[in-house]
Amino acid sequence: MGSGPSGWAAAQRLVELGIEVDVFSADVSPNDNSSETHAPKNFKINRKLFKGSDYPYRLFPTGPKISQSEVEVVTSFAQSGLSLVWGATMLPYQKHDIGNWCITDVDLESGYKWICSKVPIAGDIDRLVGDFPPYISHPPLLPSSRILSFLEKASKANDKNLTTGASRLAVYSVRQEKEGCLYCKQCLLGCPIDLIWKAPQIVGLANYFGGLRVLSINTMEKKHQLKVISKDGNVFTFGSYERVFLCSGPVESFRVLSTSNFVSPNAVLLDSQTFFVPILISSKYGKPDLEAHTLSQAFCYLKEGLKTKSQLQIYDYSDDLISRVYQILPITRILPMWLLKKILQRLFVGIGYLNDGDSAKILMQLNKEGHVNLSLEGSSGKSAKMIVKSMVRLYRRKFYRLGLWPLTFLTQIALPGQGVHCGGWLPMGFKSDRLGQPNASQGIHVLDSSILPSIPAGPITFTVMANAVRIIEELYE
Amino acid sequence: MRVVVTGSTSAIGKKIIQLLKSKGMSVIELGGKNSELWRLGRPLPKDLQADTLIHLAHDRKLSLEENNTAIDLLVESFKGYKILISSLSSHSKTESKYGLSKRYAEERFLEKNGVCLRVGLVYGTLTGGVYQTLRKSISKFPVLPLPFDGKPRFFFSHIDDLTSEILHFVQTKQRGLVFAANYWPHSLRDIVERLAQDLGRNCYLIGVNTATTRLLLKVTKLLGIKVALLDSLKSLEHEISNSELGALQIPNTRFRSFNEELWI
Numbered sequence: 001m002g003s004g005p006s007g008w009a010a011a012q013r014l015v016e017l018g019i020e021v022d023v024f025s026a027d028v029s030p031n032d033n034s035s036e037t038h039a040p041k042n043f044k045i046n047r048k049l050f051k052g053s054d055y056p057y058r059l060f061p062t063g064p065k066i067s068q069s070e071v072e073v074v075t076s077f078a079q080s081g082l083s084l085v086w087g088a089t090m091l092p093y094q095k096h097d098i099g100n101w102c103i104t105d106v107d108l109e110s111g112y113k114w115i116c117s118k119v120p121i122a123g124d125i126d127r128l129v130g131d132f133p134p135y136i137s138h139p140p141l142l143p144s145s146r147i148l149s150f151l152e153k154a155s156k157a158n159d160k161n162l163t164t165g166a167s168r169l170a171v172y173s174v175r176q177e178k179e180g181c182l183y184c185k186q187c188l189l190g191c192p193i194d195l196i197w198k199a200p201q202i203v204g205l206a207n208y209f210g211g212l213r214v215l216s217i218n219t220m221e222k223k224h225q226l227k228v229i230s231k232d233g234n235v236f237t238f239g240s241y242e243r244v245f246l247c248s249g250p251v252e253s254f255r256v257l258s259t260s261n262f263v264s265p266n267a268v269l270l271d272s273q274t275f276f277v278p279i280l281i282s283s284k285y286g287k288p289d290l291e292a293h294t295l296s297q298a299f300c301y302l303k304e305g306l307k308t309k310s311q312l313q314i315y316d317y318s319d320d321l322i323s324r325v326y327q328i329l330p331i332t333r334i335l336p337m338w339l340l341k342k343i344l345q346r347l348f349v350g351i352g353y354l355n356d357g358d359s360a361k362i363l364m365q366l367n368k369e370g371h372v373n374l375s376l377e378g379s380s381g382k383s384a385k386m387i388v389k390s391m392v393r394l395y396r397r398k399f400y401r402l403g404l405w406p407l408t409f410l411t412q413i414a415l416p417g418q419g420v421h422c423g424g425w426l427p428m429g430f431k432s433d434r435l436g437q438p439n440a441s442q443g444i445h446v447l448d449s450s451i452l453p454s455i456p457a458g459p460i461t462f463t464v465m466a467n468a469v470r471i472i473e474e475l476y477e
Numbered sequence: 478m479r480v481v482v483t484g485s486t487s488a489i490g491k492k493i494i495q496l497l498k499s500k501g502m503s504v505i506e507l508g509g510k511n512s513e514l515w516r517l518g519r520p521l522p523k524d525l526q527a528d529t530l531i532h533l534a535h536d537r538k539l540s541l542e543e544n545n546t547a548i549d550l551l552v553e554s555f556k557g558y559k560i561l562i563s564s565l566s567s568h569s570k571t572e573s574k575y576g577l578s579k580r581y582a583e584e585r586f587l588e589k590n591g592v593c594l595r596v597g598l599v600y601g602t603l604t605g606g607v608y609q610t611l612r613k614s615i616s617k618f619p620v621l622p623l624p625f626d627g628k629p630r631f632f633f634s635h636i637d638d639l640t641s642e643i644l645h646f647v648q649t650k651q652r653g654l655v656f657a658a659n660y661w662p663h664s665l666r667d668i669v670e671r672l673a674q675d676l677g678r679n680c681y682l683i684g685v686n687t688a689t690t691r692l693l694l695k696v697t698k699l700l701g702i703k704v705a706l707l708d709s710l711k712s713l714e715h716e717i718s719n720s721e722l723g724a725l726q727i728p729n730t731r732f733r734s735f736n737e738e739l740w741i
Contacts, residue, residue, distance in 0.1 A: 124661040125734040139660035139727065142719045145628060152667040166661070173723070174660070180723035286628070291719045 001214050001256070003027070004081025005461050006448050006468040007247035008199035009115060011206045013472045022239060023202045024228060026060045026077035027210035032231065035061040048085040051190040056084040060213045062233040064255060064369075070376040071362050073269070073417030075251050079210065080199040082420060088170045088196050089296055089313060089459040090121045092466070094131040096306040097456035102429025103470070110473060111466030119197050122173035127155055128165030128299065135462075140166055141173045141181055144316040146285040147297040153402045162398045163301040167313065170197035171295070183291035188320045196295075209238070216260040217244055217444060224443060243443045243475075247468065250423045250450040251364065251372060258366040262441045265366040267425040268377060272455045273359035273384045274419025276412040277392050279314070279348040282403030288345055294318035296351070301458070302394060308355065310391045311457040315349040328412060350395070350406065353421060356455035358387045360416040364425060376416060388413050421460045423449025435471050447471055479503045479526060480647060481555070483515070484533030488605040489562065489636065493531060496640045497647070508534050518547040520554035529647050531560045532582070537575065537705045544578035552585045558650045559591030560643060565632055565658065566712040567595065568721055573712035587654065592646050595725060597632030597658030599639060600735070615672050615680055626684040627666025629713040632658035633735040642730040656725035659732040665713070
């Protein structure tokens with residue numbers, strides 16, 4: 001179930017191992033205009049669109065509904081899922097951040113390496129390698145001169161609690177299978193020549209059943225049947241499968257398992273709190289480059305002891321920032337464009353993440369009608385906001401001597417779930433085994449972020465994909 | 478296999494000759510001011526029997542026209558497979574004499590189905606080259622000016638990676654325009670600071686801003702001063718663009734990061 005990064009990785013690996021695979025994907029397409037959009041409305045950070053279309057966020061037109069209160073968990077029913085609109089950051093979790101998991105970084109190694117052989121991971125050997133093994137398959141995207149200068153200064157500062165390095169991105173950076181980056185600054189609008197990796201189409205790889213949403217799984221004599229609903233509301237029953245792999249994201253996985261009575265109808269979804277902070281830079285950094293990429297350019301890890309406290313991804317100026325500023329500070333519309341641009345060109349933009357332990361928690365409930373309600377658990381949101389503020393102050397202290405000043409008063413705190421780093425409601429070693437099987441089931445495996453025992457600050461996709469591959473390989477063995 | 482190497486007395490030349498010989502290849506060494514067989518500006522001897530030419534020689538004292546004529550003579554007088562060791566300063570915006578002459582050479586080599594390796598700042602176990610000159614300057618002078626505020630970026634090519642890349646082309650005879658360096662750039666300021674630290678020197682660095690550097694270049698041009706250093710300075714004025722870099726063929730060899738030398 002699912003055609004996003006983990007679904008593609010699982011299907012591809014299974015096919016490679018000679019196993020027959022049927023893939024079910026909701027496959028909401030750009031033509032499905034009738035379905036309701038889920039693109040968050042009140043998030044002050046613009047939601048990325050896919051070449052001008054919001055179809056990656058559109059809900060499936062039929063079947064159970066998802067309602068949300070005080071949270072905004074982003075789900076995708078499109079083929080390739082949220083990888084259509086992601087930031088393409090690809091970094092493994094560092095071993096100290098997964099110290100409480102029932103698996104180790106060594107268990108994940110073969111999964112990381114397999115992904116690395118299939119996905120273009122552009123990056124460089126730099127200070128990050130101390131904590132994050134260099135699973136790199138492509139040369140790095142060239143940094144802007146200002147980011148290069150920042151990274152060089154940060155490297156010389158040699159701060160024990162702040163690790164900085166070049167971003168690692170799933171991008172075809174140089175002319176190889178594809179043309180190579182043109183540095184046209186269009187990344188955030190959707191790369192015009194499709195150099196940003198997205199989960200490849202599964203059609204042709206396995207038996208593909210698009211336009212179907214799984215409602216539930218029925219198990220009889222160790223065989224599993226899927227009850228599915230089509231876009232026009234017809235319900236079918238499919239197959240007799242030995243194993244079912246759920247890769248449809250934490251909310252859909254919860255709904256299916258809960259509807260099928262494999263898990264309780266209540267669960268707590270972990271989130272990595274996301275925030276957005278503009279950073280004023282010293283005039284010594286100079287003007288933005290004419291040619292640049294506009295994805296994340298630098299990763300900063302704030303550490304407490306060996307563990308990561310927060311991760312900040314730094315972006316250089318791009319014209320996209322103008323519309324963001326209009327949203328945050330509508331009064332800026334009165335400024336002439338040249339003046340606004342001049343001001344904004346003195347900024348970097350930081351998108352930060354906290355650990356799940358410091359973030360709000362989301363309550364998922366399945367009601368009697370089979371719909372899912374998502375809401376904020378207790379007062380966890382308030383404490384997360386306090387932590388974000390203290391974290392930004394900490395970054396300000398660290399960045400001061402590098403000629404960077406995070407503008408704390410302009411910090412935007414995302415609603416829980418908006419950062420798309422959610423999961424952990426069915427943790428391995430606790431509510432599921434190391435093969436992602438919920439305790440009450442056999443032959444049903446969850447391979448998406450639902451089974452991560454925690455959500456450390458930082459990119460999540462690489463580890464989710466590597467874990468999916470690990471489970472497939474362990475099962476095969 | 479017989480390989481002709483021009484500029485055989487250069488630091489890179491010596492290394493590549495050593496490597497080719499270790500692989501059992503027969504090498505004809507051409508170059509050096511006292512070479513009786515061939516000098517830059519003359520055609521290759523007619524009786525020269527070789528499969529491959531590796532062209533490293535360059536004379537900064539020759540004018541652009543003289544350099545171009547030398548390339549024409551060389552290309553026309555050798556019929557086998559040709560490898561040009563070019564430079565990342567031979568990009569489309571270059572105005573330096575060195576960059577322009579390398580660019581012309583690239584055009585001629587590509588016309589004749591050769592390969593051109595655009596090399597960065599070569600470092601490693603070398604006895605000469607720009608990198609060593611930079612090291613020597615840092616260990617010699619307590620104060621160093623940084624043109625263009627130390628912002629020009631450099632890409633690095635480790636000598637061992639470069640020679641194995643050259644060997645790859647000698648063996649495969651592939652064609653194209655290849656990026657023969659590590660992809661992560663370093664600013665001039667960063668390089669000088671790192672080298673100073675490595676040498677245990679406490680250099681005082683003075684950033685000369687872009688306007689002043691350009692003014693200096695104009696004044697020297699008006700005064701008709703012709704020094705190789707000024708041409709190098711001119712090559713820093715315009716950098717190879719990111720898109721032009723991205724369009725180059727990727728190397729077969731994984732060029733090690735300059736960082737790896739420092740941190741790993």
